Amino acid sequence: MTGSFITLEGRSRGYRNAVIALGALALAGLVAFIISYVAGHQTFGSSNTVPWGLPIVLAIYLIGLSAGSLILSSLTYVFGREEYRPIARLAVFLAVVLIFGAMLAILVDLGRPEKFWRLFMFFYMNNMRSMFAINGILYGGYFVISLVYLGIIFAGKAAAARITGIIAAAWAILVHLGTGAIFGFIAAREAWFSALRPLEFLAAALTSGVALLIVAVVATFTLTKREVKNDMIASLGRLLAAFIIVLLVLVFIDKLTHLYAPARDAVIYMLAGPSSWIFWVFQIGLGAVVPLVILFNRKLNKTVRWLMLAAAAVVVGVFFERYYLVIPGAAYPQAYAPGHIEGVWGATGSFALTPIEIILAVGIVAALGLFYLLGLKYLELTPALPPETKDDGETDP
Amino acid sequence: MVIDLDKCTGCQSCSVACKAENNVPSGSPEEHTRRLTPFWQKVIAVSSGEYPSVSIDLIPMPCMHCDDAPCVTVCPARATYKREDGIVMQDFRRCIGCKYCIVACPYGARSFNYKEQEEMPYHRPDLPPERADRGPWPFPRRVHGVVEKCTFCFHRIDAAIEEGKKVGEEVVPACAEACPAHAIAFGDLDDPDGNVAQLLSSRQATRLREEMGTSPKVYYLLR
Numbered sequence: 001m002t003g004s005f006i007t008l009e010g011r012s013r014g015y016r017n018a019v020i021a022l023g024a025l026a027l028a029g030l031v032a033f034i035i036s037y038v039a040g041h042q043t044f045g046s047s048n049t050v051p052w053g054l055p056i057v058l059a060i061y062l063i064g065l066s067a068g069s070l071i072l073s074s075l076t077y078v079f080g081r082e083e084y085r086p087i088a089r090l091a092v093f094l095a096v097v098l099i100f101g102a103m104l105a106i107l108v109d110l111g112r113p114e115k116f117w118r119l120f121m122f123f124y125m126n127n128m129r130s131m132f133a134i135n136g137i138l139y140g141g142y143f144v145i146s147l148v149y150l151g152i153i154f155a156g157k158a159a160a161a162r163i164t165g166i167i168a169a170a171w172a173i174l175v176h177l178g179t180g181a182i183f184g185f186i187a188a189r190e191a192w193f194s195a196l197r198p199l200e201f202l203a204a205a206l207t208s209g210v211a212l213l214i215v216a217v218v219a220t221f222t223l224t225k226r227e228v229k230n231d232m233i234a235s236l237g238r239l240l241a242a243f244i245i246v247l248l249v250l251v252f253i254d255k256l257t258h259l260y261a262p263a264r265d266a267v268i269y270m271l272a273g274p275s276s277w278i279f280w281v282f283q284i285g286l287g288a289v290v291p292l293v294i295l296f297n298r299k300l301n302k303t304v305r306w307l308m309l310a311a312a313a314v315v316v317g318v319f320f321e322r323y324y325l326v327i328p329g330a331a332y333p334q335a336y337a338p339g340h341i342e343g344v345w346g347a348t349g350s351f352a353l354t355p356i357e358i359i360l361a362v363g364i365v366a367a368l369g370l371f372y373l374l375g376l377k378y379l380e381l382t383p384a385l386p387p388e389t390k391d392d393g394e395t396d397p
Numbered sequence: 398m399v400i401d402l403d404k405c406t407g408c409q410s411c412s413v414a415c416k417a418e419n420n421v422p423s424g425s426p427e428e429h430t431r432r433l434t435p436f437w438q439k440v441i442a443v444s445s446g447e448y449p450s451v452s453i454d455l456i457p458m459p460c461m462h463c464d465d466a467p468c469v470t471v472c473p474a475r476a477t478y479k480r481e482d483g484i485v486m487q488d489f490r491r492c493i494g495c496k497y498c499i500v501a502c503p504y505g506a507r508s509f510n511y512k513e514q515e516e517m518p519y520h521r522p523d524l525p526p527e528r529a530d531r532g533p534w535p536f537p538r539r540v541h542g543v544v545e546k547c548t549f550c551f552h553r554i555d556a557a558i559e560e561g562k563k564v565g566e567e568v569v570p571a572c573a574e575a576c577p578a579h580a581i582a583f584g585d586l587d588d589p590d591g592n593v594a595q596l597l598s599s600r601q602a603t604r605l606r607e608e609m610g611t612s613p614k615v616y617y618l619l620r
Contacts, residue, residue, distance in 0.1 A: 040542060049432045342441070
């Protein structure tokens with residue numbers, strides 16, 4: 001093993017303030033959850049046309065980030081790429097934290113969250129034909145496997161880490177294919193129904209996972225005054241560019257397939273409908289064009305600052321990709337009968353984000369940031385400093 | 398169930414009767430515009446054509462009780478299931494409120510309880526005492542956070558079978574009973590001599606969204 005890992009001291013003012021701020025936000029999220037639990041989901045913006053709201057957007061987004069960053073860690077532990085070793089532990093830890101957040105987000109979106117355990121009564125009380133029940137196995141197993149993986153890495157067993165790394169990476173791919181299948185297999189929603197959806201989700205997961213890893217690593221290393229290796233970030237950037245292109249191709253093929261067939265109303269709605277600006281500005285603009293311009297610019301793709309900017313743009317862009325699929329995608333009205341359905345039954349669903357669900361989502365993200373910071377303090381995640389440098393606090397990536 | 402579109406006047410008696418029979422919560426107009434109000438039975442108006450030559454179809458839409466119901470497939474908690482007689486049921490005790498069935502239903506037949514039900518607007522001595530989220534219907538109240546849908550008034554059917562009455566002639570679901578135009582007929586589709594089979598053979602019939610492959614059990618006699 002080259003290099004060793006240490007914990008952060010976490011005594012600085014910046015660290016303490018960050019923990020307090022994130023703790024307060026997480027607490028606000030908890031209050032919002034209690035309100036939504038007591039008053040019912042009328043406090044959310046969702047309705048019978050758009051049944052899923054911000055928590056589900058957040059959930060699939062976090063699953064993507066988690067799976068992406070876990071697959072990346074396998075570069076070191078499975079393929080033996082030593083240059084990524086300084087960040088590999090961080091990647092696995094991020095994956096564990098993020099999948100926990102994803103399950104939390106699904107939990108708060110359940111109408112009866114106290115019955116969540118019914119999702120995990122596999123084969124006994126579950127309908128195993130349901131994509132949700134299958135994903136219950138995938139998410140639960142993924143959480144356990146990545147915890148074991150992290151434990152083995154901490155124990156420093158290289159051979160065992162290699163085997164669990166392979167299993168974990170394969171499982172992470174399954175997790176994302178499964179998440180895409182939740183949406184892609186629903187024939188009733190034209191904007192969702194697509195065989196490419198699982199693959200698109202996988203590509204989006206890898207894209208956002210690398211991007212978040214770049215952001216987290218650069219932020220953590222800079223704020224703790226560690227040296228950020230230009231080469232490492234630049235090679236991650238090249239990886240990111242490749243994933244973005246794969247994602248773009250998949251999105252393009254998916255839209256084109258649906259545009260080519262005569263039943264193209266749904267995809268026209270997605271591409272040119274009232275909320276299609278989210279697609280063009282965030283998903284394509286911020287999620288693909290901006291980062292690709294940066295990543296293919298010979299000057300910019302060598303500097304950490306610009307690479308970080310590109311990665312941050314992708315993190316935001318992929319979030320809105322999920323947002324656009326879950327909320328405006330579901331709002332497209334269903335054709336119950338041929339002709340124009342009058343009134344509320346044929347109207348495009350409206351969706352107004354409510355303060356409660358925004359606080360809830362922010363609270364979940366804050367809780368994850370808190371776990372991340374506490375993890376840095378109590379687990380040996382960051383590479384050891386060269387002697388005589390003193391570590392300092394850092395803030396949430 | 399067979400619905401005669403020629404007889405339907407769009408009076409919404411079926412929707413109202415259904416709400417009364419099953420204590421489906423009513424909501425404010427604003428909630429209805431946001432699509433928060435549960436409906437087990439709705440009547441949609443479908444227009445086709447341009448101004449001088451327009452035709453309007455009024456289509457009452459209960460749950461279609463599909464033979465191959467997408468909601469049954471996607472429900473992770475086995476809260477939605479198909480009974481032996483083909484009625485697709487919803488068990489509030491099992492429902493975790495993930496809303497996947499609302500997403501998957503091609504007919505918009507399912508509603509989520511977005512808020513706690515208000516006090517019962519009327520008295521129903523024939524129903525057992527309140528046991529909020531326990532067991533399937535008939536229970537007058539349910540908690541918020543569960544999904545509900547039309548049950549073809551299965552409590553009426555079950556009671557009729559127990560008492561030896563003829564389902565479809567003496568006892569029908571509340572919507573069929575309330576329809577002033579007798580547009581809704583209810584009965585056993587498998588019975589070749591039944592009222593429903595006779596209606597179906599009399600005129601051209603269709604089902605909604607047959608391309609979905611769900612084989613709905615609600616037929617429409619065309620105008």
